[in-house]
Amino acid sequence: MHLLNGMIGALVGSAVAAAFILTAPLYVDLFQIMQLTVFAAMAVLALSLGFIWGYGGILCFGQTSFFGLGAYAYAVSAINFGDSTPAILLAILVPVIFAALLGYFMIYGGISDVYLGVITLTVSLILFNLVNSTAGDFYKIGDARLGGFNGMPGVPTFNLPGNPGYILTPEQAWMVTGIALILVYLGLRLLIASSFGRIIIAIRENETRAALLGYDPRIYKLITFMIGGAIAGFAGALYVNWGAFVSPTIFALGLSAQIIIWVIIGGRGTLIGPVIGCLLLQWMVTEIGAQQALDANFILGAILIVFVLLVPKGIAPTLRDLVMLRLGQEKTAPPEVSVKVKT
Amino acid sequence: MSAPLLQTSGLTIRFGGVTAVDGVDFTLKESELRCLIGPNGAGKSTFFKLLTGQLHPSEGHVHLRGQDISGARPHEIARQGVGIKTQVPNVFNALSVQENLWIAARHKHTPGFATELTEKILTQLHLTGIATKEVGQLAHGQRQWVEIGTVLAGEPELILLDEPAAGMTHEEVERTAELILEINKSRALIVVEHDMQFIKMIARTVTVLHQGAVLIEDDVARVLEDARVRDVYLGKGLAA
Numbered sequence: 001m002h003l004l005n006g007m008i009g010a011l012v013g014s015a016v017a018a019a020f021i022l023t024a025p026l027y028v029d030l031f032q033i034m035q036l037t038v039f040a041a042m043a044v045l046a047l048s049l050g051f052i053w054g055y056g057g058i059l060c061f062g063q064t065s066f067f068g069l070g071a072y073a074y075a076v077s078a079i080n081f082g083d084s085t086p087a088i089l090l091a092i093l094v095p096v097i098f099a100a101l102l103g104y105f106m107i108y109g110g111i112s113d114v115y116l117g118v119i120t121l122t123v124s125l126i127l128f129n130l131v132n133s134t135a136g137d138f139y140k141i142g143d144a145r146l147g148g149f150n151g152m153p154g155v156p157t158f159n160l161p162g163n164p165g166y167i168l169t170p171e172q173a174w175m176v177t178g179i180a181l182i183l184v185y186l187g188l189r190l191l192i193a194s195s196f197g198r199i200i201i202a203i204r205e206n207e208t209r210a211a212l213l214g215y216d217p218r219i220y221k222l223i224t225f226m227i228g229g230a231i232a233g234f235a236g237a238l239y240v241n242w243g244a245f246v247s248p249t250i251f252a253l254g255l256s257a258q259i260i261i262w263v264i265i266g267g268r269g270t271l272i273g274p275v276i277g278c279l280l281l282q283w284m285v286t287e288i289g290a291q292q293a294l295d296a297n298f299i300l301g302a303i304l305i306v307f308v309l310l311v312p313k314g315i316a317p318t319l320r321d322l323v324m325l326r327l328g329q330e331k332t333a334p335p336e337v338s339v340k341v342k343t
Numbered sequence: 344m345s346a347p348l349l350q351t352s353g354l355t356i357r358f359g360g361v362t363a364v365d366g367v368d369f370t371l372k373e374s375e376l377r378c379l380i381g382p383n384g385a386g387k388s389t390f391f392k393l394l395t396g397q398l399h400p401s402e403g404h405v406h407l408r409g410q411d412i413s414g415a416r417p418h419e420i421a422r423q424g425v426g427i428k429t430q431v432p433n434v435f436n437a438l439s440v441q442e443n444l445w446i447a448a449r450h451k452h453t454p455g456f457a458t459e460l461t462e463k464i465l466t467q468l469h470l471t472g473i474a475t476k477e478v479g480q481l482a483h484g485q486r487q488w489v490e491i492g493t494v495l496a497g498e499p500e501l502i503l504l505d506e507p508a509a510g511m512t513h514e515e516v517e518r519t520a521e522l523i524l525e526i527n528k529s530r531a532l533i534v535v536e537h538d539m540q541f542i543k544m545i546a547r548t549v550t551v552l553h554q555g556a557v558l559i560e561d562d563v564a565r566v567l568e569d570a571r572v573r574d575v576y577l578g579k580g581l582a583a
Contacts, residue, residue: 195449202446205435212395212433213497214421214450 010189013272014182021178025171034242035286037174040181041238043278044231046262047181050274051188052228053263055197057204058221061117062124063232063259065102066095068250070233072131072146075155075246080142083164084156084241091237092230099229103222121256128251151247158241177238181275184231188271191227200224261300265307267314276315346409348373348501348531353403354393354413363389365555366403371501376527378542378563379535381552382575387535388430390552391503395427396420407501426499430506430535432486436479440470440489443478447496460496468492468522483510491519495526502526504534508541520544539567551575 025033045067052058074091078084102123106116135148146152158173160166168176191197200220203210207217240246249255258281266277281300288296311318349371356364364386371377381387392398394405396417405413412420435443444464448457465471468488473481478489487507494502507523508516516538523545526532536542542549546563553575559566566572 195454198442198446199449202435202438202442205437206433208397208417208429209433209435209493210446211417212397212421212427212429213447213493214418216416216418 007189007193010186010272014186018179018182021175021182024178025174030170033174034170037170037177038239038242039279039282040174040177041235041242042262042282043181043275044184044235044238046259046266046274046278047184047188047271048228048231048235049259050263050266050268050271051231052224054268054270054274055192055204056200056221056224056228057113058225058228059113059117060120060225060228061260062120062122062256063228064251064256065120065124065127066099066229066232067236067239067255068124068127068131068246068248069095069098070236071240071246071250072152072236073233074237074240075152076141076144076146078156078240079144079152082156084158085161087156088158088234088237092233095229095233095236096226099226100222103225103229107218107221107225121253124251124256125253128248131248131251147247149248151245151249153245155240155244155246157244173241177242180234180238184234185271185275188231192271196220196223258300261304263314265303265311265314267316267318270314270316270320273314273316280315346406347371348375348408349394349533350406351394351403352406354390354400354405355402356389356393356398357401363555364393364400367552367555367557369550369557371531371533374527374529374531376523376531376545376547377533378546378549379533379552380537380542380549380566381558384554385552386555387552388505389555391427391429391505391533391535394420394503395425421497421499424500425503426494426497426501427503428487428490428494428505428507430509432483432490434478434486434490434493436477438478439475440478440481440492441465441474443489444492444496447493448498451498457496460498464492464495467495469518484512484515487511488515491522500530502530502532504532504536506535506537508536508538516541517544543567 024036028036045063048066049060049063052060070091073094074084074087077090078087081087102120106119111119131146132149134146135150137145139146139148144152156167158168158176160168192201199210199215203215203217203220210217236250239250262277262281263274264277265281266275267273281303284303285296285300288294288299307314313321347370349369351367351369354364354367354369355362367390379387379390389398393400393413396412396415396419399414403413404411407420407423407425410423412423435446438446441461444461445457448460448464452460465474468491470488470492473485478486481489487510491504491507504523508519511519520541523532523534534545542563548560549563549566550560551558551566551572558571558575559569561569
């Protein structure tokens with residue numbers, strides 16, 4: 001019942017968001033539409049980490065690995081096929097396979113959480129250096145030159161499925177990106193409400209107990225990790241579609257850190273939190289970037305510190321708690337609960 | 344004759360120079376209720392960890408209905424029908440009581456049937472009143488009950504209970520004893536406990552562990568009268 005109520009809220013919220021997305025081009029100018037498009041693509045990336053970290057308990061410090069692989073897979077195949085549809089599929093498939101391999105060795109190898117963070121971060125930096133050194137004619141896949149640190153310009157953007165001649169306008173690309181964000185969000189909500197979702201939350205809470213009940217935590221964690229990779233890769237395709245360009249900085253440390261900050265500030269253990277954190281911080285960084293007085297990274301760092309100290313749960317869970325508290329007070333005061341901890 | 348439900352042969356585990364469980368031969372018949380006692384550090388919890396795959400033996404074997412499960416992983420042994428309530432409660436803290444049991448029931452059953460089974464066990468354990476409470480917010484005694492409920496919801500054929508009465512009030516201890524006898528009508532149990540009053544309420548056959556080895560295994564009355572057992576518990580020490 002509780003679950004159903006939550007789902008209705010998500011559907012209503014999504015409907016409102018969808019209405020905004022579809023009507024925005026009528027009253028928002030093109031420059032801002034472009035801004036919103038990249039924000040939405042990044043919000044999909046934030047969801048991928050929000051899911052695997054907040055629900056699966058896997059702190060992946062290198063979610064950009066999958067984002068970047070998805071972006072490059074999209075760019076390379078879009079250039080070769082001249083059609084975005086199979087390119088989008090490959091932008092999901094390539095990161096999933098990579099996540100399966102990387103995740104298998106880490107999770108089945110019994111790597112502890114902290115080292116998993118270190119390894120994923122290292123992998124993203126290795127990919128950064130690897131792609132960075134692919135300048136020159138030698139490094140090309142089919143017709144697509146990887147271009148080293150210069151990246152790949154002029155990547156074909158999304159076209160109508162089955163009709164490569166029809167390229168989406170920036171407004172249409174915005175709608176596709178915005179609706180994709182909503183669909184990923186709703187898909188993850190459904191997944192979390194399913195048995196699989198309940199079980200991965202249980203494993204996050206207590207891996208030993210889950211194993212003693214007959215669940216193999218490793219396979220559940222691996223699948224969670226792969227789903228995160230798939231979504232991050234899809235976000236990569238959305239990102240390239242926005243700029244028609246991809247470069248190795250997509251793998252760089254700055255973005256890896258930003259995603260984690262989005263999730264922390266928005267709220268871990270929710271899905272709407274990472275989206276809010278991502279949109280809010282990107283908007284702030286853009287605004288700060290428009291003036292010269294203060295450095296954006298400085299402000300970002302200050303915000304992170306303030307949040308970790310004062311709002312450790314993040315925006316969404318804190319708001320939810322406040323609302324629950326108000327509702328609770330109106331009905332009956334919650335009974336005193338004593339907590340005894342065995343030492 | 345068919346193989347016993349559970350049999351260990353020469354079960355041994357060493358941590359560096361310490362032998363925590365030392366050549367234990369232990370046999371449990373189908374639907375038997377066995378109490379396992381012994382002073383602190385006797386190796387009771389370690390023995391349970393060996394039975395459930397949380398630790399792997401240095402030597403010796405564990406057989407479940409004739410099948411060798413030594414070295415199997417915890418989830419594999421759980422699937423063979425072994426459930427355990429651990430000494431320090433292992434529960435899903437951020438989830439509600441209802442969800443804790445449902446996760447356990449879901450492993451064998453469809454979501455709908457898991458919900459039914461959960462309701463049944465909640466009623467049986469008098470947990471319905473706190474079903475929607477977060478387990479992390481509960482008192483220690485209640486958390487113990489939640490974990491027992493979780494174990495029952497997994498419908499194991501052999502249940503291991505590590506100090507089920509610890510931290511409980513006298514009435515709760517009595518209810519726990521009744522519950523154990525009730526469960527034993529259909530399933531086999533091994534119960535580790537320190538509380539002798541509790542042991543007297545439920546025990547038939549008692550195995551005493553001391554310094555990792557079986558000291559004595561007999562009827563409860565005889566065990567409690569045994570001079571060696573008294574020595575062990577009073578801390579006189581026993582030359583190994």
